[in-house]
Amino acid sequence: MSVREHAVFVKRYTIPEKIDDASRVFCFNDGLLLINKDDPDNSLPSFLEVSRLNGNLSEWHYLGEQDGAPSCCVGVDEGVEVPESFEFRDLRSLYSFLGIELWRLAGYARQVVDWGINFRYCGRCGRETSFMNVERAKVCDHCGLVSYPRISPAMIVAVISDGKILLARGRRFRGPYYSVLAGFVEPAESLEECVTREVREEVGIEIENIRYFHSQSWPFPDSLMIAFFADYRSGELTIDPVEIIDAGWFSPDNLPKIPPVGSIARKMIDEFKSIYSRRHRISD
Known part of the structure; x- marks a missing residue:
């Protein structure tokens, strides 16, 4: 299915045990989104393509499904090499390229990735946080502080x-x-x-x-x-x-x-x- 087709996106919070290789991924490098510049109808890389990148990835986030097709997001270090048909672009410049629905979802993904990077550790005691399965939140297993994406x-x-x-x-x-x-x-x-x-x-x-x-x-x-x-x-x-x-x-x-x-x-x-x-x- 073309990513431009309209379908209801169902948000999920629990990362599946196995992510399908064909799952689309919102991959960000310092706020820039990785896109396939040669194929607007399939503009996002797959889970397999992102997993093969030669660079350090942040923690993965599972976003949900659209018509059964899963979506994830992740951050990657600067300087990572990408295939020739791909490039990192400022999300502001991609409104027409992605279409309004996918652009909005990309914005959601960017905020989730930033939150994951910025709230890896507890703001109260400094211990590492872990995901909650029932909502988009992280909890400190030491002191119990719950952190949500910043808005x-x-x-x-x-x-x-x-x-x-x-x-x-x-x-x-x-x-x-x-x-x-x-x-x-x-x-x-x-x-x-x-x-x-x-x-x-x-x-x-x-x-x-x-x-x-x-x-x-x-x-x-x-x-x-x-x-x-x-x-x-x-x-x-x-x-x-x-x-x-x-x-x-x-x-x-x-x-x-x-x-x-x-x-x-x-x-x-x-x-x-x-x-x-x-x-x-x-x-x-």
């Missing part, structure tokens, strides 16, 4: 004023584009409080009418993006130079370079364009 909640917000959207260019962006504002949730902070605080800190304005839009797992490395729209209330744009290079208000027909398809930021900007371009046509 970092972050808000992302599109602020609207008079038919224009607030976009900013952040210093940590991976490309020369403008996007909506985002930031991580602080301890004891509600999502709405986080939205208000981040907007105030980054661009110096006040907002109102905060409303939920969508959410998206963003495995770079472990964010859960919770998206909102909000309306401008008061204040002048005053950017935080530590975080922001530039910010401004943009109309639907005069947008700067924006994030690529696949990110929730792009989905929000496209939603803004759809709504406010339509309103502009109606008003004309």
Whole structure:
């Protein structure tokens, strides 16, 4: 079956006694995914192919099955030699190549691999941890501390004023584009409080009418993006130079370079364009 075909993926947590050689594997090297660049319909290596790599592998994780076809994930050291038809690629660049369902599963796999590497030892007593069979968790056999994959909640917000959207260019962006504002949730902070605080800190304005839009797992490395729209209330744009290079208000027909398809930021900007371009046509 082509990996692009849609089928329900059933998550599993117990590693089988024997993994079939044909099982597909999400193999990561420092966050980069190993793919078969010559065959988009069978883009992932098999368990047998990964097992033959000349490099040190991290512990294996069993992810589950899709139409009975099992999937695993593993990490491999830098510098490993791979067959000529394979290469390691940044997962961000593979959205179209893999298709949305496989891309999401690859994101899940990346987070699991990172968690396995980072939580090999107990954070309380330093002893080695072992897998739990009933859930995606590790337990310390010495002190009993249970560790789960790390998930970092972050808000992302599109602020609207008079038919224009607030976009900013952040210093940590991976490309020369403008996007909506985002930031991580602080301890004891509600999502709405986080939205208000981040907007105030980054661009110096006040907002109102905060409303939920969508959410998206963003495995770079472990964010859960919770998206909102909000309306401008008061204040002048005053950017935080530590975080922001530039910010401004943009109309639907005069947008700067924006994030690529696949990110929730792009989905929000496209939603803004759809709504406010339509309103502009109606008003004309």
